[in-house]
Amino acid sequence: MANTRFIVMDVALPLALSLALASCRPDLGDAPTLVVGARVLAVVVEPPEAAPGANVTLRAVVADGDGPVDAHGAQWAFCAAPKPLTENGTVSVDCASGAAVRPIDAVAESVDATLPTDGCALFGPDAPPGGFRPRDADGTGGFYQPVRVDVGGVLAIPLVRIRCNLANASVDIARAFTAKYVANRNPHLAPLDARVDGVSVPLDALPAGRVVTFTTSWPSEDAESYLAFDTASRSLITRREAMRVSWFSTLGTFAADKTGRAEDDATTSTENLWSAPDAAARGHVWVVLRDARGGIVTEVYEVRLVR
Numbered sequence: 001m002a003n004t005r006f007i008v009m010d011v012a013l014p015l016a017l018s019l020a021l022a023s024c025r026p027d028l029g030d031a032p033t034l035v036v037g038a039r040v041l042a043v044v045v046e047p048p049e050a051a052p053g054a055n056v057t058l059r060a061v062v063a064d065g066d067g068p069v070d071a072h073g074a075q076w077a078f079c080a081a082p083k084p085l086t087e088n089g090t091v092s093v094d095c096a097s098g099a100a101v102r103p104i105d106a107v108a109e110s111v112d113a114t115l116p117t118d119g120c121a122l123f124g125p126d127a128p129p130g131g132f133r134p135r136d137a138d139g140t141g142g143f144y145q146p147v148r149v150d151v152g153g154v155l156a157i158p159l160v161r162i163r164c165n166l167a168n169a170s171v172d173i174a175r176a177f178t179a180k181y182v183a184n185r186n187p188h189l190a191p192l193d194a195r196v197d198g199v200s201v202p203l204d205a206l207p208a209g210r211v212v213t214f215t216t217s218w219p220s221e222d223a224e225s226y227l228a229f230d231t232a233s234r235s236l237i238t239r240r241e242a243m244r245v246s247w248f249s250t251l252g253t254f255a256a257d258k259t260g261r262a263e264d265d266a267t268t269s270t271e272n273l274w275s276a277p278d279a280a281a282r283g284h285v286w287v288v289l290r291d292a293r294g295g296i297v298t299e300v301y302e303v304r305l306v307r
Helices: 015-023 093-097 171-180
Strands: 006-009 039-046 055-064 067-069 075-079 101-107 110-114 143-151 154-162 193-196 211-217 225-230 235-240 243-249 258-261 269-275 281-291 296-306
Touching (some): 039 143, 039 243, 039 281, 039 296, 067 296, 101 110, 171 225
Antiparallel strands (some): 039 055, 055 067, 055 110, 143 154, 225 235, 243 258, 243 281, 281 296
16 A cells, blocks of 8 residues: 555645645656646546435546646546544545545546445444444535446546434434535636736637736536524524635646635636746646535646647
């Protein structure tokens, strides 16, 4: 396991925390936005939130330095063991290594699968077997079933949001939550806008050596309102999803690896500065939009630099 490389694909952190983590990252060589070798940029789940035992579709978005990669050989499995308290990290070592998984009987970029029926026991608020403690909800009240995907030796562990019983609430509150809660839906992306010095430029004629302002946006209704249990007041409250964008490219440099909008910001767009290389070239830019409850949408754009 010591030589195995994998990444746990987190759901959307609150924007302030996300940006704080980005600002504290040490310089380890290539920028996290620069795609050089093969990487799983995202796993899109449809629907993005479902109860254990429900059917979902999982699709891997893979890239390398040449652009999008066909992940037809992707191998999938559901993690089948909760993380012991003695381990650090988001998922158990046995899940990451493949020692404690339930394989999905399909090898493809996109697979249909049934969520394990014991997800809320292993990864939620129900009492898990074997002396493990119940999991704590994330900041939005959500619980997540980890999935292991292996694309030619490149491992990733996306987290699929699962519907579980409301924990630490009265019977009346729990019933009201179950009756009124609306499951998450995946967001959508509008076309990517590129500007240099405030002037719109086409993606196939970006000026080499210049700083490009990329702006991506989404429909206002995609930052959904949702019901949540407030532990301080012991009551149900309505919140709004924060939106976060991860940026990737095969060339050039982004000023930030993540941008977005906090839940109290109704703006439906976010921008990032991209420094283009000096020479004429072709490449790709990916935009990965996540909402606070695990919804995700991705888009890839071919770009051309001209002198």
